[in-house]
Structures are given as C-alpha cells and as structure tokens.
Amino acid sequence: MNHNTVNYIINGLLAIGIIILFILQFGNKQKTIDYFAHTDMSQDTASILSFAYINVDSLLLDYYLATDLRSQILVKEENSRSIITQRVRDLELQMRRYKQKLEENPFLPHEQSDAEYKQILRKQQDIYRLENQLSKELKDEQDRLYQQLYDSIIQQLKRYNEDKKIGIILSNTAGDNILYARESYNLTQEVIKYLNETFTTPALQEK
Numbered sequence: 001m002n003h004n005t006v007n008y009i010i011n012g013l014l015a016i017g018i019i020i021l022f023i024l025q026f027g028n029k030q031k032t033i034d035y036f037a038h039t040d041m042s043q044d045t046a047s048i049l050s051f052a053y054i055n056v057d058s059l060l061l062d063y064y065l066a067t068d069l070r071s072q073i074l075v076k077e078e079n080s081r082s083i084i085t086q087r088v089r090d091l092e093l094q095m096r097r098y099k100q101k102l103e104e105n106p107f108l109p110h111e112q113s114d115a116e117y118k119q120i121l122r123k124q125q126d127i128y129r130l131e132n133q134l135s136k137e138l139k140d141e142q143d144r145l146y147q148q149l150y151d152s153i154i155q156q157l158k159r160y161n162e163d164k165k166i167g168i169i170l171s172n173t174a175g176d177n178i179l180y181a182r183e184s185y186n187l188t189q190e191v192i193k194y195l196n197e198t199f200t201t202p203a204l205q206e207k
Contacts, residue, residue: 051168055188062192065152065199069145076141080134087127095120153195160194 060066098116102108161169169187 050166052166052185052187053170053172054191055172058188059192064196066149069149073142080138084131091123156195
C-alpha cells in the first residue's frame with residue numbers, strides 16, 4: 001500500500017469525524033441564529049463568522065501522531081515484504097537446483113523427481129498463504145492505527161473548540177470540499193500546533 005492510499009483512507013476517516021463534530025457543534029440552530037444576530041459581521045475572523053476549515057493533507061503531514069503511525073505502518077509493511085521476498089528467493093533457488101538435477105541426471109527415478117516437484121509446489125502454496133496472512137495482519141494494524149489517529153484528532157479538536165466556539169469546522173480533504181475560502185478562515189496551522197502541543201511522543205522530542 002503506497003503513501004497516497006494511506007493518506008486517502010485517513011482523509012476519509014477524518015472527514016467523517018469532522019462531519020460528526022459539525023453536527024455536535026451546530027445541532028442547536030436557534031443558538032446559531034442568535035449568535036449571528038448579535039455579532040458584528042464586519043469583523044473578518046473565523047470565530048466571528050463561526051466557521052473555519054482545516055487542510056487535512058497538511059494536518060496529516062505535520063501532526064506528530066500521524067507521523068508516528070505512518071512510520072509504524074511503513075516498517076510493518078517493509079518487514080512483511082522482506083519476509084515474502086526471502087521466501088521467494090529460497091523457492092527460486094530450490095527450483096533451479098531441481099532443474100539442474102534433472103538436466104545432469106535424466107535417468108533420475110520418477111518417484112524421487114515427483115516428490116521434489118511436489119515439495120516445490122507445497123512451498124509455493126505456503127508462500128501464497130503467508131502473503132495473504134501478512135496482508136491481512138497489515139490491514140488490521142492499519143485499521144487499528146487509523147482509528148487511534150481518528151480518535152485523537154476528534155477528541156483534541158473538541159477540546160480546541162471549547163474556547164473557539166466555532167459552529168462549523170470543514171475539512172479540505174484533497175482540496176475538493178471547499179471551492180473558495182478566505183485564508184483567515186484557515187485553522188490548519190493553528191490546529192496542528194495545538195495537536196502537537198498536547199501530544200508527547202519520542203517524535204515530538206526529535207522535532
């Protein structure tokens with residue numbers, strides 16, 4: 001699974017979470033109407049207009065937790081790939097030796113030749129099964145880590161919004177949810193800073 005696929009999956013989860021946050025924060029329509037009625041709309045700030053957006057791609061790139069989890073996924077993916085690669089190399093070596101043995105001894109007993117060939121086929125099937133098993137384990141691990149990232153972002157975003165009182169927070173997922181917005185409505189860097197300040201890991205110490 002490449003980096004783009006990983007980011008698309010996380011983007012989708014985050015977009016769903018932000019929609020949930022929107023419903024929670026914007027559920028009381030009358031409060032929102034009263035808020036606008038008593039607000040000086042000449043002030044050009046996200047909090048005054050009660051909406052803002054987050055560039056999800058930037059958040060996933062700079063949030064320490066996203067960086068840590070992405071590294072974990074890549075390490076596990078590389079380990080799985082190395083295991084399969086080594087098994088395939090061993091099988092190819094055994095197949096070359098088998099072919100060489102047949103060429104050097106055309107009168108090799110059929111029973112012995114057939115037994116070695118069946119052993120090669122079994123190893124080939126074992127590799128297929130192992131590859132499927134490792135792929136499933138990797139997907140399960142990705143799902144677990146994505147859920148961890150999703151929960152972290154949504155929980156911290158709710159805490160962040162306790163002071164901001166923003167009614168709507170949109171996601172700029174892959175740049176297709178916002179056709180136009182003033183830069184003053186962009187909370188991306190502020191939210192990233194807040195997330196990273198409230199999250200302590202070895203990655204944070206390395207920054």
